[in-house]
Structures are given as structure tokens and as C-alpha cells.
Amino acid sequence: MKHPHMENEIHVDEKWFFVCRDGESHMLVSDEIPPERVVKHKSHITKVMFLCAQARPRKLTNNTWWDGKIGIWPIGCYRRAERGSVNRPRGTLLFEPETINMDKCRSIR
């Protein structure tokens, strides 16, 4: 008795992706410039939630492999910076990460 081949299944899930970890260490050669950490505090690490859908990779009838990748979507909205600063001019494209709720999960964009 065998398990099902699971080729008609698509798995969907969300995950937060982080820019860096807390307490990372690096080994450097003597004249190497250490990498700069972009976040100011470990409790404010930049993160974005993604929704990902995956199917099983398989060989198609025309002998090519399909990798089973359906897609990965960031959750949040793009907007333009309203004011400028020393770091970025006005109107720079920004992304605002959001959490997910049922309406957003269902929504039609």
C-alpha cells in the first residue's frame, strides 16, 4: 500500500520574512569591511509577510519538468513617500508591510 502521489495538491501558507537576525556574527579577513546592520534595534527588525502556494514538481507529457511553483506574494501595499528627508527624496516608492486578516485573505485586488 502506497501513499497518494499528491500531484493534485497545492499547499498555501504565510510566513514573515526578516531582513536579518538578532545576534549574527561574521568572520572577517583582516582588511575586510564588516557588513553594516540596517536595523537600529533588535525589536524593530524589518519584516514582510508573504503568502506562498506550491504544487508538486512533475514531468509533463512533453518530457519537460514543471517545478510546481505557483507563486509568492508580499502582503501589504506600495505607496509613495509623502515627505522627503536626508535619506530619501519625496515620492520614493515604499512598501508598507501589513498583517493578514480574513477580509484580506479573501480579497479581490
Next chain:
Amino acid sequence: MMIGDVLPVILNEFPHSEHNRFAEIITQQDGAPTHINPGDHEWMETLTEMGLDEKIRLITQPANSPDLNINDLGFFNALQSMCYCTTPSNELELIEMVEQNYKDYPCNKINQIWVTTQTAFNNVLDNFGGNKYKMTHMGKEKLEKQGRLPRVIEVNPFASYFLEGFRED
């Protein structure tokens, strides 16, 4: 997300030759309260409008079993550690990195995660439905090199004895 993004992309990305091979395509998600119910009104309405209500079905995976979703089982951790190797500085760069890593992720590794899901099935069956088990190692990398990686694996003999009993009933 589900109606606006995922559904049209499933129809688009899922190979057309594969559409008719199966009676239905099962979309599996975890039981998070933010997820839509399998019988969600708007979701079902959209499917009926497209004439796909028999074709695409939404199901919720067993509770407290992240190992039964390939994303949680191995795929997300792999993507996240690939992202740690790069140094994005803001949200836009992070999105770019994640999408790039997603695109570059090798096909055979994804297939290996799917095989691992089946060993997770075996472990769950051995554990009488529990989730306190240690993952069985099967040396997939080595098997793949020898070209012996199975597409589907055997159900544990002990569990299959019971399952066959159910079938007869």
C-alpha cells in the same frame, strides 16, 4: 489574496495538460483563524461563476500539524536562510530578494520536501495521530544521485494493516 491573486494564478500556472488528469485540485491551508473557511460564501460564488466548483476544493489541514504542509516543513526555512545570505536594507529589497530566491530554488529540492511529507505521514500514523515524533531520515540526496528516489513511498506495514481494515468496512 485567495480570490484575487491565488485562484487566477493557479489556473494560469498549473499546466493545462494536468488539468484533466485529476477529478479535483485540492488547495490545502492551515487552520489559522485568518484563513477563509472551505465553504466561504464569496469563494464558492467565484468558483461557481467560473464553473470550477467541482474542480477546485479548499481544505484545512489537521490541527497542530505543520509538518503536513510542505511550506512549513522545509520550504520556508530554506528560503529564509537563503535571504540571510544576502543583505537587503529595506522592505522593497527584501521582497526582491525573496522573489529572486523563490525563482532560483531548485526543482529537485522541492520534490524532496514532498517526499519528506510522506515520511511525515508515516510518522504521524506510527504516532497514532500525534505530532511528537522524530523525523525519519531516508537519505534522499544519496538516493537521488543513484536515481532511486521514489515518487511515492510505502505506508508503514503496521498502519497499512489498519487502513486496509477500514477500506473493507
